[in-house]
Amino acid sequence: FSPADTTVIFVLGGPGAGKGTQCANLVREYGFTHLSAGDLLRAEQDRPGSQFGDLIRDHIKNGLIVPMEVTIKLLENAMRESLDNNKKQQQSNNEKNSPVATTSAGAGSAGGGRFLIDGFPRKLDQAHKFEESVCAARMVLFFDCPEAVMEERLLERGKTSGRADDNADSIRKRFRTFVDTSMPVVEYYAAQAKVVKIDATPAPDHVFAATRACLAEKLG
Ligand code: UP5
Numbered sequence: 001f002s003p004a005d006t007t008v009i010f011v012l013g014g015p016g017a018g019k020g021t022q023c024a025n026l027v028r029e030y031g032f033t034h035l036s037a038g039d040l041l042r043a044e045q046d047r048p049g050s051q052f053g054d055l056i057r058d059h060i061k062n063g064l065i066v067p068m069e070v071t072i073k074l075l076e077n078a079m080r081e082s083l084d085n086n087k088k089q090q091q092s093n094n095e096k097n098s099p100v101a102t103t104s105a106g107a108g109s110a111g112g113g114r115f116l117i118d119g120f121p122r123k124l125d126q127a128h129k130f131e132e133s134v135c136a137a138r139m140v141l142f143f144d145c146p147e148a149v150m151e152e153r154l155l156e157r158g159k160t161s162g163r164a165d166d167n168a169d170s171i172r173k174r175f176r177t178f179v180d181t182s183m184p185v186v187e188y189y190a191a192q193a194k195v196v197k198i199d200a201t202p203a204p205d206h207v208f209a210a211t212r213a214c215l216a217e218k219l220g
């Protein structure tokens with residue numbers, strides 16, 4: 001992936017902090033392409049014929065981190081697919097438009113090469129590997145939220161989500177993995193001054209207003 005036309009923002013935060021909720025807002029407002037590592041893993045788990053189905057199911061239920069080769073491959077494929085779709089879209093726009101209008105019209109309209117990567121990297125080795133084999137992140141949005149608040153959200157969602165990890169036992173394990181293994185990733189990027197920390201405790205609209213302000217400052 002060429003850094004010239006690929007911008008990656010990692011979206012991190014504990015389980016239930018609101019990463020997915022805020023990414024949906026950001027897509028609506030800024031047209032990023034949103035890739036949730038957890039969603040990609042769940043889709044792979046349910047894909048008929050996948051050799052990783054049982055492995056993913058087992059790791060997610062126990063709040064453990066799936067081996068990075070699997071996750072990075074899924075992310076890479078999704079990024080490539082998105083860039084290809086954008087290219088096709090642009091070509092078709094250009095064919096429809098008059099030659100004078102073909103310069104850069106529509107570029108990036110479907111997200112371009114701007115990716116929000118949600119829930120990844122969750123471990124330092126994943127961060128290093130992604131940087132090495134895909135590209136470096138421009139910045140990290142870190143949604144900070146107390147465990148008690150996240151637990152309440154996840155238990156509430158668990159009443160209807162059907163997610164195998166939205167239960168008290170799995171939530172406890174997810175929290176432990178987050179503190180022990182994923183927070184060092186946030187600290188690693190903080191040391192590079194790439195982290196924007198946002199209080200994710202207030203209502204979603206408030207969190208989004210803060211996120212928008214931070215992004216405007218950081219990305220211009
Ligand atoms: N909600 C959201 N914001 C709110 C707010 N401000 N006020 C009140 N309620 C709010 O939100 C969670 C719930 O809270 C929703 O009901 C929402 O309406 C409400 P959501 O936006 O879904 O939060 P999010 O942070 O995305 O929570 P999620 O449960 O998705 O976080 P996880 O990080 O636990 O889940 P993820 O899907 O990323 O990963 C699941 C598992 O996959 C991991 O535990 C791991 O086993 C595996 N995994 C890997 O192995 N590797 C990876 O790279 C990624 C995942």
Ligand code: MG
Pocket residue numbers: 019020036038118119
């Ligand atoms: Mg999520």
